[in-house]
Amino acid sequence: MTISAHRGLRWRLQLTGLALGLAVLYGVGIALFVLTVVGLPLSLVAGVGIPLTLAALLLTRGFTDLYRWAFARLLGVAIGRPYLPWPRGHLGSQLWQLLRTPTTWRDLLWLLLNAVVGLLAPVLVLALAGGVLWYASLPLLWAILDRAAGPEMAEWVLRTDFGFWAIDSQQTAYAGLAIAGGFALLWWLLTPHLLRGYARFCGTLLGPTGAATLAARVRQLTESRAETVDAQAAELRRIERDLHDGAQARLVSLGMSIGLAEELIRTDPEAAIRLLSEAREDSGEALAELRQLVRGMHPPVLADRGLPGGVAALAITHPLPVTVVDELPGRPPAPVESAAYFAVSEALTNISKHAGATAVEVRLAYADGRLVVTVTDDGRGGAQLVSGGGLRGVERRLSAFDGTVSLTSPAGGPTVVTMEIPCELSSAKTTPSSGTG
């Protein structure tokens, strides 16, 4: 939702609708609280109490989610979801686990406090809106009642006596418009504040506590660390295998060829020469394999030129024309560069395999403490983050750095893959482009 919409009439009407909704939900909240309070003691004697309480707690989660959704959507007040996944096990154990979770009690406390003060803000908003409607319609009402039942009847129905103002004629009824104006002003000014204040009150109990946020973060880090460790171990195994089966074996054969050549050099120089040239070929192939291995670990051009150079090198060997736009004010740390490089490489490979594109743009930028890499192609679109797919692999690779991958790919394209990795840049580019500019 944009700022301009936030300031508009339509938004305030929506907020008034929200207030009406909150007033209705107030009753539901009380019902849920009562349900839980009744269910809990019943649970001690088991029977129907446990499922009743569980249902109440589950409904409460859905109920608070509704509040979170409405506050985020209409007020821009984001309240995090503090819940752990619903516990497993039989019903009794589920309830036991829930009762040991602070969020359950915070929810209950919120239901209780909400029952006390929850109506305040919505009712005030509705009263202001109601004031506007009532006073603005006075002239019309007077006219109708006057015609239908005469002025005495109208005066009796619409009786309003503030001392300085009594409605006893069509003229005095028009004064209602001025009061409606006052209400409208108050409604316009106060509605957002009242509801935001209410949303914040809800946020203090419905949002995650510092400890909960921390726990969630620890859980996330544990997962990403496990993935990183797995990936590293697999990588090491691959390198070990490649060295063992490739370069190492070739060097052994090289040594044997040279040894044999030494023996033969006097008796059969021809054979010795053949062996030596074989040995040279072996050494060449061993080098080629080592080179391949190094490229897979850390491409030399990336080490030399940093991310822009590495991506430019990828661009050259890509079958499609790839435009590289470098807006990086400095160099990211080497591990981040490496992760981003392989991510771009994977994205480019994906494009050449699946996209049916004719041109690609890779943009390297830095904003809000994040390296932002966008890869855009003009292909047919419809790309997805499927498990086992290349982009999912990129996501896993970047998760070690708290990085994210997002994808927009409407049918018909264009497809935009955005990769973001939080990092610090070194102050200046240490490796400017070479003298050729």
Place this chain on the structure above:
Amino acid sequence: MRVVLGEDHALLRDGLTRLLVAHDCDVVEAADTGPTLAAALTRHRPDVAVVDVRLPPTFTDEGLRAAIAARQVIPGLPVLVLSQYVEPLYARELLADRAGGVGYLLKDRVSQVAQFVDALRRVAAGGTAMDPEVVAQLLGGGRDRLAPLTAREQEVLALMAEGRTNAAIARALFVTEKAVGKHINNVFRKLDLPESADDNRRVLAVLAYLQHDPATDGPRR
């Protein structure tokens, strides 16, 4: 032939010097860092420079940059870059001044001494010598720009990029030199290379090969 060598690895430096001297080259200076190499190149103006990409102090592309900088001071200074790895990006940068006299080979090619010395002489004479691996990497990409070329013309261009003469290409493809000449003319025509400056057209063709699209001419800065 006077040679300036830029190589930081002592064993390789000595080996290369021995190899070059054995083939009637005069190694006037063997520099082991980027700055000393740059200074040596401008001071000696050698017939050819043999340069490692990675040199101290940064151990990145110091040698490559020293060579490119020297060519700006001494246009057409023949440079043969030897590296543990080949990178099309670097090949393109070396060729970017279009003056020719450039080679870029994997270090292991040195072990095929005759071919290496041949490449060195070609570069010294103003020709080009690209490592087959650069060429292979680019072909693997399946360049769009080369789409109009027939398979045979692409083969010819690839061999031309490696720096071979028409005679050598003819031998490699088992065709007559005349046929090679015809293919090369077709390549020039299809890549839209100007008729004039006949000497540089081979370089331009290789460059066209490396620069598949002007829009992707390196990162914008």
